[in-house]
Structure formats: structure tokens, C-alpha cells
Amino acid sequence: MSEIVDILVVGGGPCGLAVAIEAVKSKLSHIILEKGSITESIRRYPRRMRFFSTAENIEIGGIPFPISNVKANREEALQYYRKVAGYFDLNFKLFTEVIGIEKKDDIFHVFTAKGETYYAKNVVIATGYFDVPRKLNVPGEELPHVSHYYDEPYKYSYSKVVIVGGANSAVEAALELYRHDVDVTIVHRNEDLRQTVKYWLIPDVKNRIKEGKIKAIFNSTVKSIASDSLIIQNVHTQEESTLPADFVFILAGYVPDVKLLFRSGIQLNDVMVPSYDNQTFETNVKGLYVCGTVVAGIHTEKVFIENGREHAQALVDHIAGRPVRPVKNLIMRI
Structure with missing residues (x-):
């Protein structure tokens, strides 16, 4: 020994x-x-x-x-x-x-x-x-353009990015990407962002959403991910829709x-x-x-x-x- x-x-x-x-x-x-x-x-x-x-x-x-x-x-x-x-x-x-x-x-x-x-x-x-990372367990989650970790914004300039999640990491990534000429959409299963989001980020992100500079789709979950899009479903109506996406970040904790x-x-x-x-x-x-x-x-x-x-x-x-x-x-x- x-x-x-x-x-x-x-x-x-x-x-x-x-x-x-x-x-x-x-x-x-x-x-x-x-x-x-x-x-x-x-x-x-x-x-x-x-x-x-x-x-x-x-x-x-x-x-x-x-x-x-x-x-x-x-x-x-x-x-x-x-x-x-x-x-x-x-x-x-x-x-x-x-x-x-x-x-x-x-x-x-x-x-x-x-x-x-x-x-x-x-x-x-x-x-x-x-x-x-907390996974969605949906088809396409392991595709190469999908990540559970956000790194930095420059790679994604002038592309379409969908962020799944509504807490700190999702909000911070969305704001940084938006400021680097990225077309950003947040998809979150709840009716609003998490209450635990850093207090100084709340007015910033909500104003950007209000202006339409960051798109936000609430009360929705991801059903599947393809190479250039993903299918989301409203948790209340069960209605499905397709979002175009060059990259997907699943930042769900x-x-x-x-x-x-x-x-x-x-x-x-x-x-x-x-x-x-x-x-x-x-x-x-x-x-x-x-x-x-x-x-x-x-x-x-x-x-x-x-x-x-x-x-x-x-x-x-x-x-x-x-x-x-x-x-x-x-x-x-x-």
C-alpha cells in the first residue's frame, strides 16, 4: 500500500x-x-x-x-x-x-x-x-451546432442563435450575443425570466426584448432540433412552431x-x-x-x-x- x-x-x-x-x-x-x-x-x-x-x-x-x-x-x-x-x-x-x-x-x-x-x-x-448540464433529452440535442456551454460571442456574429433557458447564464449570453450582431431568440418554458437573474441585468434584457432586439418566446419547450432549425411547443395550447437556428445553446442549468x-x-x-x-x-x-x-x-x-x-x-x-x-x-x- x-x-x-x-x-x-x-x-x-x-x-x-x-x-x-x-x-x-x-x-x-x-x-x-x-x-x-x-x-x-x-x-x-x-x-x-x-x-x-x-x-x-x-x-x-x-x-x-x-x-x-x-x-x-x-x-x-x-x-x-x-x-x-x-x-x-x-x-x-x-x-x-x-x-x-x-x-x-x-x-x-x-x-x-x-x-x-x-x-x-x-x-x-x-x-x-x-x-x-441539465439536458432536454430531445432529438437533435447532440448535434454539433448545439452546446450546453456558452463560450464567447465573436464566433456567432451575423448568425441566428436560439438560447434555451431563462436564468442568469441564458440572459447574460443573450445580451452579449445581441451586442455582437447576433440574431438572438430566448426560449423559456415559464411565463417570464427567472427571478434569480442578476438584478442589474433585468432592466437591460427586458428593454431589449421590448424593443425587439432580443426575441423571447415564453411558455414554450423544445420538441426537437434539426441542423438549421428547432421545433418548439407552447405548454398551454400544445401548438408547435419552427424556429430557424444556426446555433443552439441549451443553458438550462x-x-x-x-x-x-x-x-x-x-x-x-x-x-x-x-x-x-x-x-x-x-x-x-x-x-x-x-x-x-x-x-x-x-x-x-x-x-x-x-x-x-x-x-x-x-x-x-x-x-x-x-x-x-x-x-x-x-x-x-x-
């Missing part, structure tokens, strides 16, 4: 980094297994994205995040988390996907897709949710990947929330913890970096055998 670390972290996002930093501060050995690059989910954000939260609310490890603006953009966040990881000399194994966790004689055996096995006294699952939790013996309720102690974040499997957005199940909008980072402090307190610092605002919205 190779080295047995005190804490093995599954996931190298901000909350996973926060756990490893707390381990370093507590003089506990650790390793982070991440199936992509460091902070892979942020790397896959839209290139021109700016965070909802202020910079101080997404700091980790007590390291200040000094920027000229109040809110950081994607590039600034990537640089910040990389430098913080280097400052604490965190131990990574990147591009290493964890496929199984099994506890044997109080030691966790963590299996990877590469065929490697790692060993730990405690395991923290901090896998987030951004890897699993994300769901947690619970397969690993389930295979690890963690109990889940009907909305994919794992069974855990809300003070220590230890699951029903002793020594196996959850951290960050994964604690919220399908309600991914309830946990962010700013409260997920506090989970790290509490669970490492518990592992280290000291009084657990209370987590403020366990479920919140900034």
Missing part, C-alpha cells in the same frame, strides 16, 4: 482548494484528485464572465483578492486560485478522474479511471455541479453528478441531497465528507464559493479533533 494521507479531496475547484488549505494549516497530509485542470469549472466559464459575488467573498485561505473592480472576471479568478494554490504548495494529481471510493478497515481506497488507487484516512467530495456519492455508500434523498451532518459535513459514512455545492443536491443555486468555503473550515476542524467553527449562512444567496 502506498502513502495513506490524512485527507483526500475529490475535486480541485475553489471549495476543494479551501479544504486542502485548511489541511495544510492543520499540518494534515493531503492530496487533491481533479479530473480536469485546477479550477476546471471556472476555466470553462464564458470567457468574458464576471462573478456575481464581490472579490472578497470568493477569497480562500485568508489570502486577499486585490483587483481594481469590485467583482472579479474569469481570468482574474483563474490567476488568483492558481497563485493561492502555489502559495500553500497544495498537492495535486490533475486530469485524474475518481470512479470509486471504498472503505476497508477504516482506510478509504480511492480508485481512478487511470487504474491507480489512493489511500486516505478521510475523504472529502467537493465535485461541484458544472460537469453535468446543471445538476450534481451523484453517481460517485451513491457508489460510495452515501444516502441521497429524492432531490439528490446527501445525508450529512450540517455542522461537520460528515456523511452517513464515517470519515467521508461533502463540501461545497454538492451538499445542495439539485438546488445548486443555494450554495456558492462564499458559503462553500466555510464548509472546509468546519470539516477540517472535525477531522483534526478540535471544536468545529459554526458555518454562517449554510444555504444563502449573495
